[in-house]
Amino acid sequence: MxxxxxxxxxxxxxxxxxxxxxxxxxxxxxxxxxxxxxxxxxxxxxxxxxxxxxxxxxxxxxxxxxxxxxxxxxxxxxxxxxxxxxxxxxxxxxxxxxxxxxxxxxxxxxxxxxxxxxxxxIKQNRFNPPVAAVKQAIDEGRLGKIYSVQLSCFWNRNKDYYENSWKGTKDLDGGTLYTQFSHFIDLLYWMIGDVKSVEAFTGNYAHQDTIEFEDTGVAILSFYNGAIGTVNYTVNSYEKNMEGSLTIFAEKGTVKIGGQYLNELEYQNIENYKIDNLPEGNKANNYGNYQGSMSNHDKVYENLIDVLTNNASISTSAFEGLKTVEIIDKIYSAAKDIK
Missing domain, CATH: 3.40.50.720 (NAD(P)-binding Rossmann-like Domain)
Structure with a gap:
């Protein structure tokens, strides 16, 4: 390069x-x-x-x-x-x-x-090979009308992660969806569409003395295009990350992108179509005792440089960054705190 x-x-x-x-x-x-x-x-x-x-x-x-x-x-x-x-x-x-x-x-x-x-x-999960492949299939109409979606984010963030840090504070962190799972929420907007309304519950079960907001949440979403979906997230997966997955049920197929951080195409059944020969993705961001999302910052910088030097198309606009925050804001505004 x-x-x-x-x-x-x-x-x-x-x-x-x-x-x-x-x-x-x-x-x-x-x-x-x-x-x-x-x-x-x-x-x-x-x-x-x-x-x-x-x-x-x-x-x-x-x-x-x-x-x-x-x-x-x-x-x-x-x-x-x-x-x-x-x-x-x-x-x-x-x-x-x-x-x-x-x-x-x-x-x-x-x-x-x-x-x-x-x-x-920065919306780095868009570059994960299975995510990019499913997005292409959606854009080509291969799945037909999308009926529903399930987003699951089951990670571990223990007390040590938050200790002596701005993480976990309401003012500087903002909430579990902002710091841990905003990349996942972005994919709902990018792949499914904009969110119309939300019902949600949140709670702090295992971090009452550590963080100033929820460590667990569930949300039901309705999209402007008629699809419905659920978001189920937690940082209480015992000892280590368990799963980061997105399952889509559509007119002409069902797909599940899974693994710990949307790095594997776990299931696909699409009418007259198969996603294969996926390139190996980058490893997750490794922070010692825990992992984050797939490390795709190289592609973020490649696009930035291409935009500034060759007037290329931007991969993630600021407007799309705003839409992610808007969806998270809708979830938090609707959430009923139960603990």
Whole structure:
């Protein structure tokens, strides 16, 4: 892969920033990093020969050789940091979730339009080979009318995951759907359609002394196209992740994408059609005692660079990032907390 001339800065030097830096280094140049924890900024800067900053204002004022700012800060700061970066004249790539409120997403989009800069959202599960193959089959009409869908997200996040972290706080994390499962919710919008109405129940069963919101939820969805669906999610799977799956029942077929993180095509029965020869996907983001979604940040950066250098089509627009937050907001607004 040829490296581009695109120059990047990273805001927030936590776990996911390491993944961003790795792919930036392969496809462009990391010239600046920023974190309010000096040690984190210095460590990442030294590894990639970048300049370290300790607040975003200094970065945006002094790092003039930057083209794109990658926002990897806590969820609740995504909107503020993205808007600051856009107004300073940079393109922005924002980690998931785009923000933790629909209003903030709208302000981010408006700012990008006002300053004529690109705002990229990250929806990495779209690149999982079985997901992309089923999406293609849907777009080609091979499944016919979609009747119903079942999304299951059964992961483990123990006390150690949340300890001494912004994760688990209402202001900076926002909720389990935002931090753990927003990529899964995105696929409902991308593959099935927009959500019209929601009924939901949530509860905090095993993390009462650890997090400020639910660790488990169930939701019933109706879509504008007439489909119905369920979302069943938890971070209480005993000791380890169990499943991340999406099952679709349609007029001409049934498919289930499963595995721990939508990485396997577990079942298919489609009229006069078979999905085969799927390429092997990337491994999951590995964080020691737990795993996240499939690591497709390489494809995110490939698309970003293609957009900026060749005027290619953007793989995930900011509008789609907003729609994910909108669906999560509908679930939380409808949810009845039972514990």
């Amino acid at each position: 040829n490296k581009s001339n695109i120059r990047f800065a990273i805001v927030g030097c936590g776990r996911i920033a390491q993944r961003h830096a790795e792919h930036i280094n392969k496809q462009g140049t990391l010239v600046a990093v920023c974190d309010i924890v000096k040690e984190k900024a210095d460590t990442l800067a030294e590894k990639y020969n970048a300049k370290a900053f300790y607040n975003i204002e200094d970065l945006l004022k002094n790092a003039k050789d930057v083209d794109v700012v990658s926002i990897c800060s806590p969820n609740g700061l995504h909107a503020t940091h993205s808007i600051q970066s856009l107004k300073a004249g940079f393109h922005v790539l924002c980690e998931k979730p785009m923000a933790t409120s629909v209003y903030d997403c709208g302000e981010m989009i408006k700012t990008a339009e006002q300053v004529n800069k690109r705002l990229f959202a």
